Amino acid sequence: MGAFERYLSVWVGLAIVAGLVAGHYWPGLFEGIARLAWAHVNLVVAVFIWAMIYPMMVQVDFTAIRNIGRKPQGLILTLVINWLVKPFTMAALGWLFFRVFFADLVDPATATEYIAGMILLGVAPCTAMVFIWSHLTRGDAGYTLVQVSINDLIMIFAFAPIAAFLLGLSDITVPWQTLLLSVTLYVVLPLIAGVLTRRHLLKSGQQKLERWLAHSKPTTILGLLATVALLFGLQADRILDNPSAIGLIAVPLLIQSYGIFFVAYFAARWLKLPHNVAAPAGLIGTSNFFELAVAVAISLFGLSSGAALATVVGVLVEVPVMLSLVSFANRTRHWFPYPQTA
Numbered sequence: 001m002g003a004f005e006r007y008l009s010v011w012v013g014l015a016i017v018a019g020l021v022a023g024h025y026w027p028g029l030f031e032g033i034a035r036l037a038w039a040h041v042n043l044v045v046a047v048f049i050w051a052m053i054y055p056m057m058v059q060v061d062f063t064a065i066r067n068i069g070r071k072p073q074g075l076i077l078t079l080v081i082n083w084l085v086k087p088f089t090m091a092a093l094g095w096l097f098f099r100v101f102f103a104d105l106v107d108p109a110t111a112t113e114y115i116a117g118m119i120l121l122g123v124a125p126c127t128a129m130v131f132i133w134s135h136l137t138r139g140d141a142g143y144t145l146v147q148v149s150i151n152d153l154i155m156i157f158a159f160a161p162i163a164a165f166l167l168g169l170s171d172i173t174v175p176w177q178t179l180l181l182s183v184t185l186y187v188v189l190p191l192i193a194g195v196l197t198r199r200h201l202l203k204s205g206q207q208k209l210e211r212w213l214a215h216s217k218p219t220t221i222l223g224l225l226a227t228v229a230l231l232f233g234l235q236a237d238r239i240l241d242n243p244s245a246i247g248l249i250a251v252p253l254l255i256q257s258y259g260i261f262f263v264a265y266f267a268a269r270w271l272k273l274p275h276n277v278a279a280p281a282g283l284i285g286t287s288n289f290f291e292l293a294v295a296v297a298i299s300l301f302g303l304s305s306g307a308a309l310a311t312v313v314g315v316l317v318e319v320p321v322m323l324s325l326v327s328f329a330n331r332t333r334h335w336f337p338y339p340q341t342a
Contacts, residue, residue, distance in 0.1 A: 008136070008221065009323045012228055016319070019229035023236025030233045039177030040295035045230055046185045052223030053131045053186060055216035057194025058201075058209075059141040074268070074277040078147045081264045081285040082125040083158055089259065090122025091115070091166045093252040102248050110306045114249055116167055117297050117310025122256070123163045124296075125151055126287030128186035129322070130280065132224055133287065136326045137279035140340070144280045145191070151284065152183050155292075163296070178295040228319055235312050242309060249313040257321045261286040265329070268336075275336035279329040287322060290315050 023030050036043045094115035098106060106114065127148060134144040156179065201209040232239070239246060261282045268278030293311040301307040 009320070009327070011221075011225055012319055012323060015225045015229040016232050019232030020236045020239065022229070023233035024240060027237065030236070033230070034234055039181050040175060040298070041178055041181050041185065041291055042230075042234070045227060045234075048223050048227040048230060049128050049186055050190055050223075052220050052227060053128060053190045054193055054197075055213065055220050056131045056135050056141060057145075057190045058197050058216070059135075059213060060145055060191070060194060060198070061142055071277075073271045074143060074273050074281050075147060075150060077264060077267055077271065077273070078151065078281050078284050079154065081260060081267075081281075082151060083154060083162070085263065086125065086256075086260055086285055087119065087122040087162050087166060090256050091119050093256050094118040097248075097252040105248060106245075113301055113306030114245075114310045116301065117293070117305075117307035117314075118249070118252065118256075119166045120163060120293040120296050120307065121253070121288045121290070121311055121314040123159055123166070124289035124293040125155070126284055127152055127182060127289050129318075130284045130287050132220060133283040133322050133326055134280040135220065137283070137329045138276060139280035140274075140276040143277050144284075145187075147280065147284055148187060152187065155179070155289075159292070167300075175292070175295045175299060178292055182289070182291050231315055235315065238309060238312055239316060245306075245309065246313050246316065249310050250317050253314060253317045254321065257286050257317065258325075261325050272338050273336065274338045274340045275329075275333050276340050278336055279326075282329070283322065283325060286325060288314050288318060290318070 033044050034042065098111035098114050103111070130148060131141075131144065133139075134141065159179075197212075198209065201212050264285050265278060265282035268281050273281070290311060293314065294308065297305065297307040297311045
């Protein structure tokens, strides 16, 4: 790991500050960028995420994917955490903090919206960013791809009924354009490009592929930093104008994030999974599909609602939390002395 990657948390911190400063002092620039969106998916953010994910898709060895069915424990663990644990613990924490601990600090109507935003985050597990978290823990790229793909397929059918049940609403309108466009931009297109690139490079030998992957590392990291800066720039004033509310929302989100990771990570250790499957399995459940959560929050409660703000705080909390968990996973690699899958 080079110096740039070793101090990644520092660069991410600087990117967050740069995004907040730029968004506050040059709001017109970010308003223009915000208008470059379709179905609540910002196309500039999509380009940066695409640049971040594409080199990782080139790493996927499709000959190894055929063997994943022989070791399904990692997939089962991911699905149990994402769909049978995470949505319900998020709802429980939201209720506990905003109906009990913070009841005197937030009026009941606003508290209800904060809880709703948290629930929407809990029912929307990550699609895109998990690829970089997996990459930073040296996860099995092929296994991670299968985990994300199956997760996305289940989300198409499970998101609306679980969200409706937890929100107590009779029907939730799923923004299908947001869901399908995000999956296409963040998974399908980078995957196709990665397959074609890998096939082309392997015609010149394995060494050509390895050199290309080594040279592409800066693209992945720069894509992450650009994404972080832009996300925080787009939400700068909302973050800066509501520091106390953001602090209150962040507390249960932090507990949820760390709690879900450690449940999944230690379950993976108990199941004797290899580290390059265990780490991504824990990180997938911890990370969120923020575009979908934000889109649904806006459509149900409005752009200036507490629910929309809660989903934005999810973005604020996620990157620092995920970097700390990546660091923890890398330091505890020796806890998983089991054969790697690739």
